[in-house]
Amino acid sequence: MNTNGWDKASISAIAQELKDQPGALMVILRRIQDELGWIPQPSVPLIADALNLSRAEVHGVISFYHDFRDHPPGRHVLRLCRAESCQAMGAVALARHVKDRLGIDFGQTTADGRITLDAVYCLGNCACSPAITMDDDIYGRVSPAKIDKLLESLE
């Protein structure tokens, strides 16, 4: 993840490899998002060609789903759960703390490109609310102090 470098050849290769899967567009977009961490705009015509779809259709699907990014994320992605169970355990105050500390809002990346802050609506870890993820790791019963420690441990 978080490979901001990409090239047309690798995107075309993904599209060619998966184009015959049933419901191929979602499979291709999912793969690009997982491998690159975002979906670069120039992939749209490449995918559209491979699947014989219009660019508008491809673009429409990308824009519908929250996971698909049209900008590269920071080196780390921090996701805070904002849903009800986590709210009941202080997620609103936790979000305020993190936003103040990083100086960014949800959906933004710190100026040094270190951290992207995303909102997420339930991680299925509601029995350990409030819950967050940092890159691929999940954390439960997260306090402001715990998140500070986590942020300090990142490069």
Next chain:
Amino acid sequence: MKTSMKPVVFVPRDSGALSLGAEDVARAIAGEGAGRGVDLTLVRNGSRGLYWLEPMVEVVADGRRIAYGPVDAESVPGLFEAGFLDGRPHDLCLGPTDEIALLKKQERLTFARVGVIDPVSLDDYLAHGGYEGLARAARLGAEQVVTEVMDSGLRGRGGAGFPCAIKLRTVMQTAADQKYVVCNADEGDSGTFADRMIMEGDPFVLIEGMTIAALCAGATRGYIYLRSEYPHCARTLKAAIAAARARGYLGKNVLDTGRQFDLEVRVGAGSYICGEETAMLESLEGRRGMVRYKPPVPAVCGLFGKPTVINNVLTLATLPIILARGGAFYKNYGVGRSRGTQPIQLAGNVKRPGLFEKAFGVTLREMVYEYGGGTASGRPVRAVQVGGPLGAYFPQSMLDVALDYEELAARDGLLGHGGIVVFDDTVNMAEMARYAMEFCALESCGKCTPCRIGSTRGVEVIDRIVGGQNQAANLLLLRELCDTMTNASLCALGGLTPLPVLSALKYFPQDFGLGDEAAGEVR
């Protein structure tokens, strides 16, 4: 158990346990064992669902599982010192696992193996009664399978509570060159994690359930539409599917029945509405998750226009025990028209959060206090939301409602996927109502105006009421808006968002800056 046998230690791989440091604990146990020259077997099981005790470590002593928890990496040397590998006493010792009161009080049918077995070991699954349901289903034949499921009274656990057998029968009776089974593993509701626990803790039971449904309905391909927030489920499912395929439980000739069935995991992309079954089908077909008009129902015209069985994880994961033990066995649990058991998920501000599988009929109060132990903060319980973001908020005075489909519906609520979220007295219910509208606006597929526009208007109107602007007129507007959303939305996102909003307003008018009389008018 012979003392000469290798000690066995269980450390959950469930993502809830991992979120509390289970990986560090597993590493510490392996390291400490190696350092002491003890050759031990580390099994990474699912969670028993007692999350206040996670990470909960178990050992086998005298043939019995003994639990310790909550364990952190620092306490591992002390556990070895105390002789935990032989089940010896320690401050963290909880005694025999099956004697833990809140586990013992449950009726674990769907979750019988979760936390018990190694989730990716097919042999372990088989040793614990796995694939008995499919074997019996294959002997009975499709018609009889439908009868058993009908007799069990099993209703869809995804939210709508539709009888499972009717969908199976419809797909079975609809002729087509291709049919599908789709598992709805989108589990988007806040406060719910039962699907996740099954997929991480006993994935074979879901695979077996889907296979039973497929053979019954005549489907040869299956998809598990999994939300992207569950990467651990994806890994466990893929490992289990590969293991099942390697041993002939999936593939061209399932269990030598001469029948074909195979399945794959498809990961979603962070869209709540894709949990709605027709939006899910659109997404599987590679499009935006726009809700379809019904009819036709998916059982007749579903994925790629073909007859499709589409059910929630829990519904499908309950088919194996129904087929293994018979419909009557399952139906014996429960009350009224809610038969069997419901995996209840207790979350939010609660001392003992977790998963508790109980026969239908237990009350909300029992769950919140006897199981949950009241709030985690120690403050009074003020509101309890049942059934996810589209479910009603209940005040203290209504906690005696029984958790079954009809009882909740009679109180303008719903069971949904069985999630309960507890709030203490610091909650501001106007903010929760506002959040419900905001969430609807964020996740609306945009097909119908009441949902797409109404939800955004709803946020503004609530803000005006709370801000004290022209309250009477704005209350009227909010009521009309909710009426329109209820009556003119195509699906339940727009149609049910008024439930949390209106229940918050009805039971907690003071939070909106209103007197009781004003709120009374809203109903």
